Amino acid sequence: MGICALCEKQSKKVRTGKPHENLIKVDEPRIFTGTTPSGFKEQDYLCLTCESKFSHSTNKNDVTWTLWRG
Ligand SMILES: [Zn+2]
Numbered sequence: 001m002g003i004c005a006l007c008e009k010q011s012k013k014v015r016t017g018k019p020h021e022n023l024i025k026v027d028e029p030r031i032f033t034g035t036t037p038s039g040f041k042e043q044d045y046l047c048l049t050c051e052s053k054f055s056h057s058t059n060k061n062d063v064t065w066t067l068w069r070g
Contacts, residue, residue, distance in 0.1 A: 003067070004050040009056075013066040019056065022048045032059075 003011075006020040026044040033039040040059035047054075053068040 002050070003029065003052045004047065005051055007047050007052045007054075009050065010065055013065050015064055017056070019045050019054070020047075023054065024048060026053070 004022075006022060010020050010023070023045040024047075025048045029041050029043040031039065031041055040057060040062075042059075043056045045054040045056060046052075055066045055068065057064060057066070
């Protein structure tokens, strides 16, 4: 099954943070405090339309939106 148009767009977002309207949060955010002063956060999302999974990361060294293909 292919991904929906909204997810297609979402996967191309590089620096903008907002999830599209059919993405719901999965689980609690994962907080990483590590070595950087501020740390960063990861949150998993699931699309209600096409069931694609995304991870959103606030790590500046990481891609903001990562699409996980099943
Ligand atoms: Zn989708």
